[in-house]
Amino acid sequence: DGGITQSPKYLFRKEGQNVTLSCEQNLNHDAMYWYRQDPGQGLRLIYYSQIVNDFQKGDIAEGYSVSREKKESFPLTVTSAQKNPTAFYLCASSRRPAGNQPQHFGDGTRLSIL
Amino acid sequence: QQPVQSPQAVILREGEDAVINCSSSKALYSVHWYRQKHGEAPVFLMILLKGGEQKGHEKISASFNEKKQQSSLYLTASQLSYSGTYFCGTGRVDSNYQLIWGAGTKLIIKP
Numbered sequence: 001d002g003g004i005t006q007s008p009k010y011l012f013r014k015e016g017q018n019v020t021l022s023c024e025q026n027l028n029h030d031a032m033y034w035y036r037q038d039p040g041q042g043l044r045l046i047y048y049s050q051i052v053n054d055f056q057k058g059d060i061a062e063g064y065s066v067s068r069e070k071k072e073s074f075p076l077t078v079t080s081a082q083k084n085p086t087a088f089y090l091c092a093s094s095r096r097p098a099g100n101q102p103q104h105f106g107d108g109t110r111l112s113i114l
Numbered sequence: 115q116q117p118v119q120s121p122q123a124v125i126l127r128e129g130e131d132a133v134i135n136c137s138s139s140k141a142l143y144s145v146h147w148y149r150q151k152h153g154e155a156p157v158f159l160m161i162l163l164k165g166g167e168q169k170g171h172e173k174i175s176a177s178f179n180e181k182k183q184q185s186s187l188y189l190t191a192s193q194l195s196y197s198g199t200y201f202c203g204t205g206r207v208d209s210n211y212q213l214i215w216g217a218g219t220k221l222i223i224k225p
Contacts, residue, residue, distance in 0.1 A: 042116060042201055042215035043156075058212065090155060099205025099213060100144045100163055105155035 002027045006091050006106035012114045013078065013085060021076045021109045023091035029104070031097035032074040036060060037088040037108075046089075049074055050097035078111065086112050115139055117204045119216035126192050126223050134219045136202030138183040144205030145178050145185040146213060151198040159187075189221070197223045 004025045013019045025032065031050050035043040045058030049068040063082025068074050074093075078085045089109045094101040117138040124132055136145060143164040148156035162178035162185060173190040189196055199220045203213035 040217070042217045043203075043213075044215075045212055048212065099209065100161060102146065102158045102161055103203075103213070104158065107155050108153075 004091055004093055004104055004106035006089075006109050008109060009107065011109055011111045013111060014114050016080045018077055018079050019111070021078070021089055021091075021111070023074045023076065023106060024072055025074075025091075025093045025104075025106075026072060027093055027095075027104060028071070029093035029095050030071070031094045031101070032068065033092040033094075033103065034058075034064070034066065034074070034076045035090045035092065037090060043090065046076065048097070116214055117202055117216045119200075119202060119219050121219060122217075123220040124222070126221070128194055128223055128225050129191050132189040132192060132221060134187040134189075134200050134202075134221070136185045136187075136204070136216055138204050138206070138214075140183065140204075140214075141207045142178075142180060142183050142204050143207055145176075146203035146205070147176055147185075147187050148201045148203065149196075149198045150201060150218075156201060192221075192223050194223050194225060197221055 007022045033048045034046040037043050044060050046064050047066040049055040052071050055066050055068050065077045091106045092103040094103045117136050120135045145162045147159040150156040164180050176187045178185045199218040201218045202216045
């Protein structure tokens, strides 16, 4: 079955530490997205990628970094510069980078500070 | 400027109907609807595109009024499985492929 796999499901970060969240898709989708979700709020876009080796900042990119070296993979690094990283992180993909394409989501990674 | 969803929360008895609204101050060309259960990923329900169309999915349907930049999601004869938080994601003319998401409407269905 095709889908999006995020790992780990739970992650704990120490002060000053960078952590990387994994996102892999086997849907052959061109576009991939990273969202942050805080309790009681909607999704906020961190980064998105329309094609391999290309990505753009979303609304809340500060303190985060990404790479897109392979079509299937779009890892997100939460750096020590992100002072409030505790949230639910969702990765999504769509067939094409367009607002008229449905987005398919992974099961999410819940990040907390130790 | 995220779209405004209303109501914020609604509690229904099984079998009752519900309407969830999504309103934007910006020109839209698409509206997406998703349902998310607690701690899980959002699940795609439907997309409505510019043209004022209406779509249906089992007992869940939606409409899109592009002139008013508003969409409504209709849940008919609600089932327990409909419980969750419903999000609209809006495709704006000026947003360059991004969806702008509403804060969600929490729907609780009681037996």
